[in-house]
Amino acid sequence: MTPKLADYIEAGKALDADERLEAAHQLLLSVDRDVDATEAEVASLWDETIDRRVEDIVSGDAELVDGREAHARVRAEMAATPVNNPEPPRTRPRTQSYQRKRP
Numbered sequence: 001m002t003p004k005l006a007d008y009i010e011a012g013k014a015l016d017a018d019e020r021l022e023a024a025h026q027l028l029l030s031v032d033r034d035v036d037a038t039e040a041e042v043a044s045l046w047d048e049t050i051d052r053r054v055e056d057i058v059s060g061d062a063e064l065v066d067g068r069e070a071h072a073r074v075r076a077e078m079a080a081t082p083v084n085n086p087e088p089p090r091t092r093p094r095t096q097s098y099q100r101k102r103p
Contacts, residue, residue, distance in 0.1 A: 001009075012023055056062035065073070 012020060015023065053062065057064065
């Protein structure tokens, strides 16, 4: 804690209960505003990422992989990588209602 912050906290303790509550409320609101700004930045970055990925697909620069193939690749990579838990995750068999219909 900085000396400046310690001074503010000590000064805040001299306030009555209603003033302390209002000060705490205002401080929390300022943190929420910071989070909102960060969320806006994150949303903007996601928009850029989506635009770039769509452009890669349209231009043919992206390799499109079927979902089952993507899962198989990830499973193969995970199987080849040692992890803390040597047992593979247990999977439930897929039921008919979850299977994709094939033409």
